[in-house]
Amino acid sequence: xxxxxxxxxxxxxxxHAPAFAVQPDEMLVDPQLEARxxxxxxxLRCMVCQNESIDDSEAPLARDLRLLVRxxxxxxxxxxxxxxxxxxxxxxxxxxxxxxxxxxxxxWLAPLLALLAGGAAVAVAWRRRPAAAGTDRxxxxxxxxLAQLAGREDL
Amino acid sequence: MIAxxxxxxLVLALSLALMQAVVPLxxxxxxxxxxxxxxxxxxxxxxxxxxxxxxxxxACYVASDFxxxxxxxxxxxxxxxxxxxxxxxxxHEGSMLLWVLILGLFGALVAAFxxxxxxxxxxxxxxxxxxxxxxxxxxxxxxxNPFQRLWPAPFEGRDxxxxxxxxxxxxxxxxxxxxxxxxxxxFSFAVAxxxxxxxxxxxxxxxxxxxxxxxxxxxxxxxxxxxxxxxxLGWGGWWFWDPVENASLxxxxxxxxxxxxxxxxxxxxxxxxxxxxxxxVAFSFSLIGTFLVRSGVLTSIHAFATxxxxxxxxLCILVLFIGGALALYAWRAPxxxxxxxxxxxSREGALVxxxxxxxxxxxxxxxxxxxxxxxxxLTGAKISVGPPFFNATFGPLFLPLxxxxxxxxxxxxxxxxxxxxxxxxxxxxxxxxxxIAATLAIEGRPALPALGVGLAxxxxxxxxxxxxxxxxxxxxxxxxxxxxxxxxxxxxxxTAFAHFGLGLTLLGIIGETQWGTERxxxxxxxxxxxxxxxxxxxxxxxxxTGPNYRDLVAHFTVHRNGETIGVMEPAKRTFPSRGTxxxxxxxxxxxxxxxxxxxxxPGADGSxxxxxxxxxxxxxxxxxxxxxxxxxxxxxxxxxxRVGAPRPARARAAAQPAE
Numbered sequence: 001x002x003x004x005x006x007x008x009x010x011x012x013x014x015x016h017a018p019a020f021a022v023q024p025d026e027m028l029v030d031p032q033l034e035a036r037x038x039x040x041x042x043x044l045r046c047m048v049c050q051n052e053s054i055d056d057s058e059a060p061l062a063r064d065l066r067l068l069v070r071x072x073x074x075x076x077x078x079x080x081x082x083x084x085x086x087x088x089x090x091x092x093x094x095x096x097x098x099x100x101x102x103x104x105x106x107x108w109l110a111p112l113l114a115l116l117a118g119g120a121a122v123a124v125a126w127r128r129r130p131a132a133a134g135t136d137r138x139x140x141x142x143x144x145x146l147a148q149l150a151g152r153e154d155l
Numbered sequence: 156m157i158a159x160x161x162x163x164x165l166v167l168a169l170s171l172a173l174m175q176a177v178v179p180l181x182x183x184x185x186x187x188x189x190x191x192x193x194x195x196x197x198x199x200x201x202x203x204x205x206x207x208x209x210x211x212x213x214a215c216y217v218a219s220d221f222x223x224x225x226x227x228x229x230x231x232x233x234x235x236x237x238x239x240x241x242x243x244x245x246x247h248e249g250s251m252l253l254w255v256l257i258l259g260l261f262g263a264l265v266a267a268f269x270x271x272x273x274x275x276x277x278x279x280x281x282x283x284x285x286x287x288x289x290x291x292x293x294x295x296x297x298x299x300n301p302f303q304r305l306w307p308a309p310f311e312g313r314d315x316x317x318x319x320x321x322x323x324x325x326x327x328x329x330x331x332x333x334x335x336x337x338x339x340x341x342f343s344f345a346v347a348x349x350x351x352x353x354x355x356x357x358x359x360x361x362x363x364x365x366x367x368x369x370x371x372x373x374x375x376x377x378x379x380x381x382x383x384x385x386x387x388l389g390w391g392g393w394w395f396w397d398p399v400e401n402a403s404l405x406x407x408x409x410x411x412x413x414x415x416x417x418x419x420x421x422x423x424x425x426x427x428x429x430x431x432x433x434x435x436v437a438f439s440f441s442l443i444g445t446f447l448v449r450s451g452v453l454t455s456i457h458a459f460a461t462x463x464x465x466x467x468x469x470l471c472i473l474v475l476f477i478g479g480a481l482a483l484y485a486w487r488a489p490x491x492x493x494x495x496x497x498x499x500x501s502r503e504g505a506l507v508x509x510x511x512x513x514x515x516x517x518x519x520x521x522x523x524x525x526x527x528x529x530x531x532x533l534t535g536a537k538i539s540v541g542p543p544f545f546n547a548t549f550g551p552l553f554l555p556l557x558x559x560x561x562x563x564x565x566x567x568x569x570x571x572x573x574x575x576x577x578x579x580x581x582x583x584x585x586x587x588x589x590x591i592a593a594t595l596a597i598e599g600r601p602a603l604p605a606l607g608v609g610l611a612x613x614x615x616x617x618x619x620x621x622x623x624x625x626x627x628x629x630x631x632x633x634x635x636x637x638x639x640x641x642x643x644x645x646x647x648x649x650t651a652f653a654h655f656g657l658g659l660t661l662l663g664i665i666g667e668t669q670w671g672t673e674r675x676x677x678x679x680x681x682x683x684x685x686x687x688x689x690x691x692x693x694x695x696x697x698x699x700t701g702p703n704y705r706d707l708v709a710h711f712t713v714h715r716n717g718e719t720i721g722v723m724e725p726a727k728r729t730f731p732s733r734g735t736x737x738x739x740x741x742x743x744x745x746x747x748x749x750x751x752x753x754x755x756x757p758g759a760d761g762s763x764x765x766x767x768x769x770x771x772x773x774x775x776x777x778x779x780x781x782x783x784x785x786x787x788x789x790x791x792x793x794x795x796x797r798v799g800a801p802r803p804a805r806a807r808a809a810a811q812p813a814e
Contacts, residue, residue, distance in 0.1 A: 023755060024677040024764050045539045050453075051397050053541065056390055096541025103536060107526045111548045114518035118511045126499075 022055060026063065028070050037070045040082055044069070045096050053096060065094075158223050161211025162302040165252075168204035168259070169292035171197045175285035179278035183351075191278035198266035198281050201288065202259035209243075209256045212301050216243045222308035225249060225301050231314035231732050233703040241325035242315040247449060247465075248301035250328060254445070255291045257329070257336040261365070262288065265340060272361050279347035280340075287339055290472045298465045314703070314732035323383030330376030331403055335441040337369020338410055342438035345431045346480055349487040359421035359430065364791055366417060366434075370410045371787040377403050378780035389738030389753040391768045393667070393776060396545040398453045401524040402444030408517035409437040412510045419506050423495035423568060426503070428488045429510070435484060439477040440517070446473050452528065498570040505563040512556040519548050557610055560657065561617020564650050565624070579624060583616035604669035611665060614658030618651045649790030656782030663747075663775025670771045675755075677762040687769040689750060690714040691723075696763070704730045706739070709754055709763060713743065720745075725752045725765075747774045 022041070028034040041055035046062040054062040054069075065086070072082045086094050098104045175197035182190025212225075217239050221227040229246045230239055244250040262284045269277055295301070318324075344362045348354040380403070385393040394400065413433040419426045447453055450466030497503035523540045530536055561583055565576045590612040594605035623629070625647065626639040674686050678693040685691070694710040706726040713721050723741035730736070740753040748771045755764030 022675055024675050025758070027675065043543050045541060051395070051539075051541060056392065056395075091537065093537040093539055096539050097543035097547065098538045098540060103530065103534065104526075104538060107522060107540065107544075108548075110522035110526075111515060111519040111552055114515040114522075115511070115552070118515055122507060122511060 022066065023063070026066055026070065028074065033070075033073050036079065037066070037073055040069050040073075040079055041066055043083070043096050044086060045094050047090060047093060157211050157214050157218075158220070158302040158304065161208045161215075162300070164204045164208040164211065165292060165296060165302075168201050168208065168255075169289060169296065171201040171204065172285045172289040172292055175201060176282055176289055178282075180282045183275040183278045183282075186275070188274065191274050194278045194281035194285075195266040198259075198262040198284070201285075202263035205252075205256050205259040205292075209252055212249060212252060213240060213243050215302075216240060216249075219312065220308075221310070221312050222305055223301075224303040224305045227305055227309050227312050229315050230312040231703060232311060233732075234315065234320070235702050237322075237325065238315060238320045242319070244328050245315050245319045245324070248295070248299045248303075250332075251291070251295050251299050251449070252301050253329065254332055254336060255288060255295065257332045258284070258288050258291065258339060261336060261340050265365075269361065276344075276347055276351060276358075276361075279350055280343045283343035283346045283350075284339065287343070287476065290475070294465075294468050294472065298468050311732075314730060317704070317728065317730045317733065317735050317737045318387055321383065321387055323379060323387065327376055327379045327383055330372050330379055332376075334369050334371075334373025334376050334410070335403075335406060335444060337365060337372060338406060338413075338434075338438040338441050340365040340369070341413060341434040342476075342480065345434035346483060348431060349480075349483045352487055352490055354427050354431065354491050356421050356424045359417045362434065363414075363417050363421060366410065366414055366437075367787050367791045370407075370414055371784045371791070373403070373407050373410060374780055374787070375784050377407060378777045382777050385773075386740055386742060387737075389740050390766065391671075391673075391740070391751050391753070391770065393773070396523075396542045398524050399448055401520050402447045405440040405517055405520055405524075406437055406444060408513050408520065409433060409440050412513040412517070413437050415506045415509050415513075419503050423497065423503055425495040425497060426507070426510075428491055431488065431491070432484060433510070433514075435477075435480045436514075439473075439480070440521075442469075442473050442476060443521075446470060447524070495569075497568070500566070500573050501571045502563065502566045502568045504571075505559060505566050508559055509556065509563065512552055516549055516552045516556075519552060520545070523548070554610075557614055557657075557661065560614050560654050561620065564621045564647075564654070565617075580617060580620060582623075583613050583620050586616040587613035598670065604665055607665040607669070608662065611658045611662035614661060615655050618654035618658065621647070622651045644793055646790045646793040649786045649788070649793065652786030652789055653783045654786075656779045656784075656786060658779070659775045659782055660777075660779030663772050663777075663779060666748075666772030667770050667776065671773070672769045674767045676765055676767070677758050678765050679760075679762045684765075684767065686767050688715060689720075689769065691752070691765075691767055693763070693765070699726070701728070703732065704728050709765075711741070711752060713750065723750065723752045725754045727754055744774065747772050747778070749773050 022038070028037060038055060042053050044054045044065060046052045046054045046057035046059050046065070048059050048061050049057045052059075052062070054065045068086070069082055072085055077085065083095065092098060098107065100108050175194055178197075179191050179194035182188070182193065214220075215223045215226050216230055217236065219226065219230060219232045219239065221230075225246055225248050229242045229249075234242070242249075244253040262281060265277070265284070266281060269280075272280070341362050344358065344365075348358055377400075380400070381393045384395070385391060413430065413436075416426050416430045416433055420430045446466070446469045450469050452466055495503075523545055527538050527540050530538060561580055562573075562576055565579055566573075587609040591605045591609035594608045595602065598605070622640070622643070625643055626636045628636050631639070672687055674684060676684050678684060680693055680695045683690050683692045690713070692712045692714070694712055696707055696709045699706040699708050706728050708724050708726045711723045711725070712719060713723055721743055723743055725741040726739040728737045728739050738753050740751055742752075743750040748769065751766075751768040751770055753766045755766060757763050
């Protein structure tokens with residue numbers, strides 16, 4: 001059984017299976033530090049993948065970054081220091097949540113701006129409504145037609 | 156030969172679309188019934204030709220005709236028949252043909268079934284529909300011909316991307332497209348209304364069933380895609396805020412807003428101008444989604460720049476239709492008459508609030524998806540906008556919406572009494588508080604997830620309250636309640652179901668994200684690992700052969716409290732034709748929760764890396780979506796939509812025997 005397993009596993013390696021996200025051998029022994037590493041990994045982008053965090057990615061680069069994050073955590077870095085270190089090395093592209101800076105201000109304010117613009121539009125429409133009130137009344141033509149219809153009803 | 160027939164059928168469809176784009180419009184201008192009637196015929200025949208074209212392509216795929224380039228690149232002779240068929244739309248060219256097929260289907264449905272619509276409106280709608288069809292037919296014929304021949308014909312195909320060889324993916328794109336393209340009807344109706352310069356409550360009644368149907372398909376399509384990613388990608392995530400997913404979420408948000416504003420327009424003749432805009436916006440997001448996914452702009456701006464033919468073409472379609480429609484809107488909308496008045500606290504007011512937050516959420520997703528592209532194009536700076544950003548912005552925008560959901564249906568039209576409604580929701584508040592208390596008692600702090608559970612329960616109980624109030628549940632004898640329940644309009648049931656489903660999905664999301672647990676371990680045979688009172692024993696691995704792949708299956712026995720409750724067999728699947736390997740996760744359903752096992756790499760010491768997840772209440776995420784769709788279906792079957800506008804008295808007399 002054991003020998004067969006080894007053979008099958010070897011076969012699998014030959015078939016070039018993709019490595020999968022976080023490997024058991026990467027993980028830190030201290031569960032608290034590991035939890036921090038996992039949380040940080042979810043905020044970091046695997047730069048060679050399409051929109052995947054290094055926590056999810058199977059790429060070798062993601063593995064390197066995961067190890068790097070854990071190395072920095074073991075060295076006693078705070079979360080902020082780990083992120084600073086990675087940004088310093090790879091640029092802000094590595095962050096899945098961009099920092100609030102002049103060139104990302106519009107991005108971060110977009111939800112608020114959308115809400116305010118929508119609210120303003122509603123307010124303007126509200127202010128204008130007395131003008132629209134007249135349309136609720138019938139025009140003379142319609143009054144006449146109504147009277148005619150009502151008259152017919154009486155017959 | 157078959158491929159050429161398909162190609163030619165598409166050319167014929169294009170020429171018919173061009174005719175349909177012009178003639179009915181002239182007819183509508185002149186009031187010429189014959190010219191307007193042309194649209195009905197061309198819409199049906201055009202659909203027939205696109206269907207013929209699609210059938211020809213499908214025949215090439217099913218017969219593994221590798222002299223067709225697309226078949227060679229995306230199929231393999233040993234593939235199961237069902238995947239040979241579904242690989243028709245597993246690639247760019249074929250999926251665009253599916254897009255126009257569905258567009259043609261909707262056009263034909265309008266031609267055949269929209270009998271109550273005034274003839275000029277109908278003719279104009281079908282003409283607008285034909286503009287879209289012509290643009291996309293032309294796109295396929297000039298840049299993405301699925302019938303491209305290859306000479307000499309290769310002996311064997313290159314196989315479909317293995318992750319696409321799955322039932323989930325077989326059904327997901329057609330559903331999504333039914334939703335995307337379904338909004339084209341609302342768009343055509345909006346543009347037609349602007350051209351005619353006339354709009355009333357009847358318009359909303361004509362459009363609503365189409366919007367509902369499209370929304371249902373889109374909801375189901377998104378849910379299916381999410382479930383597919385969940386079990387196929389092997390790490391148990393179900394939503395990634397990927398640009399491709401966002402591309403489908405944006406039309407959904409706009410469509411949901413449209414669904415709600417159309418109610419106001421139909422019932423109260425208010426929000427007309429806004430509803431027209433939303434109808435344009437919803438389909439615009441469908442077009443933007445198609446552009447994002449199909450142009451390659453997402454992969455990188457550079458990929459787009461090096462092979463721009465397709466991207467530029469779709470971009471032109473985009474600019475033409477969105478820009479054109481918005482320009483028409485800016486010109487004509489001020490001429491439309493505004494209708495019904497209402498106080499801020501009223502059903503209408505609640506629906507305005509709904510629209511405000513849904514569109515703001517939609518704008519957020521739009522900005523987050525396109526900001527990195529725009530920034531790179533303008534300044535060269537590369538940033539990433541990923542899940543942490545969307546979670547931080549989308550969540551807070553949805554929160555007030557969710558709190559407001561139970562109030563909406565209970566508020567009266569025109570002017571409502573908020574305190575009275577809050578009082579009627581006492582039961583729902585109590586249910587929510589009990590839920591919070593129970594969650595805190597069982598799971599302990601932090602309090603935030605417990606509040607989330609409370610909110611989900613509030614949404615669900617609120618939906619039930621509406622039905623309970625209307626049927627006089629617990630206040631009247633059972634017989635009366637049953638009679639009233641049967642007498643309720645189906646759309647009331649639809650609202651309740653859809654809102655209840657929303658609560659279910661929310662509950663599932665909270666359960667999975669807050670209490671999901673995971674273990675990543677290297678396991679040797681006969682070793683046991685436990686997670687949340689479940690014990691997993693790794694029995695060993697064995698090979699297994701499929702039709703066009705080889706599996707390496709790991710066998711696990713699962714125990715709970717010493718009792719065997721089943722086996723799980725995750726696998727690594729290798730496709731020799733492409734030399735690629737996929738992870739086939741094993742799932743075991745326990746009530747609404749799931750156990751999830753997926754395999755990683757073997758270690759040097761003969762161990763196997765294994766990821767084990769316990770995902771509490773995870774099934775609710777998709778079950779909630781299904782309940783929402785059922786709600787949509789109930790609304791769709793509502794009598795006033797089935798019957799529509801009044802019919803001639805004679806027809807009605809025949810349809811209704813003496814009561």
